[in-house]
Amino acid sequence: MSDTQTPSVDTVTITIDGKEVKVAKGTNVLEAAKSIGIDISAFCYHPGLSIAACCRQCLVTVEKAPKLQPSCQTTVADGMVVQTKDAQSTLARKQMLEFTLLNHPVDCPICDKAGECTLQRLYFDHDNARSRLDVPKVHKPKVVDLGPQIVLDAERCILCTRCIRVCDEVAHEHQLEMRNRGDHEELGTAPGAVLDNPYSMNTVDVCPVGALTAKDFRFTMRAWELELTPSVCNGCATGCNIEIHHKNERTWRLIPRHNPAVNDYWMCDEGRLTYHELRERRLAGAVLGGLPSSWDRALAAAASKLETVLTTDKGRVGVVLSAQHSNEDNYVLSKLARNIWQLERIYLGGKAPAPERADDILRDADVNPNTAGVKAIAAAGGYELLGIDRLEKDLADGTLAALVVLGHELPLSAAALEQAKNLDALVVLAHREVGIAASAHVLLPVAAWAEVHATITNRKGLVQRMQAAYPPPGQALPAWEAVTRLGQACKAALGYTHPKNIFTEMVAAVKPFAGADWGKTARPTQLRFAGSRG
């Protein structure tokens, strides 16, 4: 910042509330203010969307400009002097809020947005005045079904148009529009359209009030009672960054977390709803021959069955890694299968690809979160992963005698599933009792993705950290720990105690993971005190 330094052409210096700030050319005043900790109130502005400047909440005084300027639309210019706390802009904020609240219904106690509502926050911080309304409020439709996921309460809407822009600019589908004028202006679907794009639930996130609510989350849980834990979506290979919102060891919704390298501010509806599986047909204890069992008994049974085949006929033992499971889980199982048991038949399991869902926005045809990771681990181990067709064939021709499977997702044909039952040993480590897990001789309960500290590798090869929101149900253990115990029961020298140790060893061994960082372990934060939302 010395005087001799020539000013860069790419940055401009402006003064906001007496503080000088250097920002990149083309930045708007609102973002420039945010960079020095001045939070200018706004409804319609969203950093991930185009600028509408229709809410007029962000008006500020710019010196030499004849009128107040919307700070979201005003681009910084060298030497610009901005006041955000002078009498004029303070009054403008107050008056805009009074306008916005005029026809707002008294809905906070029944509104899903209460507690994370921008309108609540801005009113409390900037206005806090009494109502002066002495005429009846304008009423609008309360329950408008906009599409398969979204319900509109037109009264609550403050007409910021964020939702319209989300559909237009993120989903590239024009499905929402404003109609009428003045205090009769109302949001609705565009002629002939329904709000059914695969990114429609982003409209709920960007809605600054409770006008748009997700059918999935409506009336289920008060927002301020939730806790949030950062994680990564396990719905497909994109690996959108998410926040798990949970309470009492149960997930209530998934919300996208900003990451410009992966998903920006968005995620798809399908990904949001993946949390339901965290509670459906969950496995809380080991199962031995279809009956509940203890860990010790199940492990002993698995070990005795496997050891017989391993000592007599090693070539007929197979292991299935899972693209549904984390790097750590697969690394430990790969190590057991390859380095210790020295097996040849290592397959890759996971959901079958769904090419119809792929688009060039966020959704990927590969509905497994960690295919890239498992492939990298196999490549580093110097072996080739065999596909599902090969597994079908090996089951059909009786090549296999024993199989250890990670994860319940294995798109086998009904015949192959039947054949798997007739193996000498079928040991499955899964968190749900469905698919191959339902046919297992020995079924070991493992933690699901929301319950583990682990990493997954997305389609671009980015290794991303997931955080455990709450402990797994019952006696379930993280899969790496279950594999370790299984190995120990088979007298294999395997001794991991913490996923970070596995991660460190793995990053050193698997070249594509080099430079990946375990990061800090996050503790769940109370949404009420998180401060960022609303």
Place this chain on the structure above:
Amino acid sequence: MAELKEYVLGRKNIEDLDNADLQEIPNELMTVNMGPSHPAMHGTVRVVLTVDGERIVKSDVQPGYLHRCFEKESEHATYTQIFPYTDRLNYVSPMINNVGFAMAVEKLLGMEKRLPERAQYIRVLVSEVSRLTDHLTCIGASAMELGAFTVFLYALKAREWFYSLLEELSGARLTHSYVRVGGVVKDLTPDFTTKLTELLEKTEGVIDEVEGLLNNNKIFRNRMEGVGGMDAKEAIAWGCTGPILRASGVDYDVRKDFPYLVYDRFEFDVPVGTSGDCLDRYLVRVEEMRQSIRILRQAMAQLPDGPVMIDDPRVALPEKSEAYNTIEGMIRHFKHIVDGIRVPPGEAYTFVEGGNGELGFFIKSDGTGRPYKCYVRSPSFIALQTVSELIQGHLISDVVPIFGMINMIGGECDK
């Protein structure tokens, strides 16, 4: 009598003991636990005494049996939610704790000079009533521990009058949570002053009775006079405040020296002792009750009309009708309850004259609805550290009056 001696010393009368017998008398030190389950230990403190016969050689005072993490819990509660916690500090004078905490938050909000007059007067009224209940409990209980059970009954009878009065006012007999940031939660009941006037007169009678029973009572004086003395220099060095410091002859009272609320408008005296022993502490407390009655009478005479809550939307809840019928009132109510009062970042320390001395609250705010740190300077905790020194060399029986007159309150000491 001879039989008793024999029993005590083992088969021989004391006159008949010879040298060989003296060897047999147990003379090594003995360690005795006094409390936490001991009637004179206020239920919540353990004193490990090392005694040589009846004489205390060494003692180890161990508080913590009533630790409730007041300070840590405060970091997880909104400013309004902390009031019930403060009730449980010195639970025989909860109103003073309420007032002290509210004043710290108000200082952070910069509104301490703008409080409605009536609210300030009400705060003085309830504080002084609380001081009466505190001192009545202290004197009554201590006298009982020395055998004067009648005094206990008289004092507690008067205390109960005041508890009933405060229950009428706040809805709770003990844990009032009556004060709020910016004022008090509701106005006085219509006949509060009438009832209080009546009670004060009756209480003066009770104080006379108590004094009549104790002041020239030989047993009482023998056990109090010259016991547990502390001179002014020592008391200041220990950091003692309140009746203990004043009994040692130091004229220091927060209400006089750093007047808060409207205390500078009242005429009252600060009683001081001369020798700083247990009797002086008792006498100071009795006189303080009389002074409190004086303050209460003046406060009732001056009590102005007006609102009892500051008209500032940052701290005042909206009227119920507003909260139900307007979105503005609804949001304000919602934000106050869920997020808490928004207190600007900063630090503040305020102190008031509590029942046992200077009660201070330090709050550091980070701009959210709950304190980043809340520290309480509890007079009991500071007074308790002197106990071990004061009882050194005294008899076990002296622990009772000394401890009683230190008036350690578990809730406040353990925080």
